[in-house]
Amino acid sequence: MEQHCHKPRIFSGIQPTGNLHLGNYLGALTQWIENQYRYDSIFSIVDLHALASQDSHLAVPIVEKVRQTAALLIASGLDPERSALFVQSHISAHAELAWILNCLTPVGWLERMTQYKAKAAQVEAATAGLLDYPVLQAADILLYQTDRVPVGEDQKQHIELTVDLAQRFNRLFGAIFVVPKPLIRPSGARIMGLDDPSVKMSKSLAEKRKGHVIGLADPPDVIRGSILQAVTDSGSETRFEQASPGVKNLLTIFEALSGNPRPAVESRFEGKGYRYLKNEVANLVIAVLTPIRVRYLQLVNDTAYLDRVLGYGADKVRPVAVSTLEEVKRRIGIEAPCSG
Ligand code: AMP
Numbered sequence: 514m515e516q517h518c519h520k521p522r523i524f525s526g527i528q529p530t531g532n533l534h535l536g537n538y539l540g541a542l543t544q545w546i547e548n549q550y551r552y553d554s555i556f557s558i559v560d561l562h563a564l565a566s567q568d569s570h571l572a573v574p575i576v577e578k579v580r581q582t583a584a585l586l587i588a589s590g591l592d593p594e595r596s597a598l599f600v601q602s603h604i605s606a607h608a609e610l611a612w613i614l615n616c617l618t619p620v621g622w623l624e625r626m627t628q629y630k631a632k633a634a635q636v637e638a639a640t641a642g643l644l645d646y647p648v649l650q651a652a653d654i655l656l657y658q659t660d661r662v663p664v665g666e667d668q669k670q671h672i673e674l675t676v677d678l679a680q681r682f683n684r685l686f687g688a689i690f691v692v693p694k695p696l697i698r699p700s701g702a703r704i705m706g707l708d709d710p711s712v713k714m715s716k717s718l719a720e721k722r723k724g725h726v727i728g729l730a731d732p733p734d735v736i737r738g739s740i741l742q743a744v745t746d747s748g749s750e751t752r753f754e755q756a757s758p759g760v761k762n763l764l765t766i767f768e769a770l771s772g773n774p775r776p777a778v779e780s781r782f783e784g785k786g787y788r789y790l791k792n793e794v795a796n797l798v799i800a801v802l803t804p805i806r807v808r809y810l811q812l813v814n815d816t817a818y819l820d821r822v823l824g825y826g827a828d829k830v831r832p833v834a835v836s837t838l839e840e841v842k843r844r845i846g847i848e849a850p851c852s853g
């Protein structure tokens with residue numbers, strides 16, 4: 514088994530849905546990018562997970578969306594020289610370990626997952642893939658002996674399941690897996706939809722509702738339009754705890770992007786009205802996203818470069834995954850123990 518000798522390791526994944534949004538950026542990517550020099554960092558574009566959503570087979574092939582996602586990640590500041598960036602399906606150990614973990618996972622654990630319940634309710638017949646989604650996620654994390662998993666708030670329950678599976682496996686077969694912890698930022702870990710602040714900003718709603726998300730590659734006029742139309746209320750409250758959900762969401766976006774302390778954000782907007790708040794939030798979002806968009810447009814058609822980065826990333830991490838999987842197979846008795 515691979516033991517990491519130097520820095521602690523972070524691992525995280527993102528589905529290849531093409532245009533990532535501000536929720537992905539604040540909840541996940543900023544943490545990936547800020548931590549990539551401090552940790553040994555591995556990030557995966559999880560195309561096998563994407564198969565679990567019904568709409569994944571439509572229009573644009575997943576391989577294209579994988580490249581777009583890679584371009585957006587690099588444009589956002591992920592440094593492929595420092596962090597390993599790879600495509601989940603390029604390393605077959607993910608699917609193999611997922612199967613082994615499946616055989617230790619009570620179905621009841623999976624049926625309790627809130628993300629599963631929400632997604633299953635939207636389809637006529639939920640697939641086994643949808644139910645099993647968190648086990649594949651656990652395999653992703655455990656293969657790399659991960660210490661911390663930087664994610665948005667919505668993934669907390671999946672990381673808890675990963676912890677339960679790691680502990681169960683370690684108890685039954687001897688300590689193999691590092692038991693990971695989530696890394697969730699205190700503010701910005703759950704960005705809500707601009708058009709409906711009662712639901713999380715999400716890619717699946719982006720296609721159905723105009724003004725729901727801010728895409729990382731959206732042009733400035735689209736960003737401003739969506740923010741100016743964001744749902745607020747008829748009052749003027751700009752304190753985080755007293756504000757209505759839509760206003761709180763805008764304040765949170767400002768707080769997380771500016772890095773300003775909460776009291777400074779509150780006093781900045783006190784008594785100024787929501788139009789002012791929206792314009793200031795739009796200015797800040799546009800200032801942060803414009804360089805990302807410019808860089809993305811330069812990168813996205815450079816297929817050769819993107820494929821090279823992804824191939825290099827997979828080559829870099831494959832030995833870790835293979836060695837963990839081999840050790841797992843030995844412990845459960847489907848591979849001969851090492852001699853000597
Ligand atoms: P996904 O798009 O579901 O693959 O999510 C990728 C990452 O973005 C995960 O770490 C999620 O927790 C995070 N994320 C997704 N939506 C949001 C949101 N609305 N607010 C904050 N983080 C989010």
Ligand code: TRP
Nearest residue numbers: 524525526527528559650653654
């Ligand atoms: N399920 C995660 C999401 O939708 C994506 C993901 C897959 C992931 N594997 C992972 C996140 C491993 C962290 C670690 O956001």
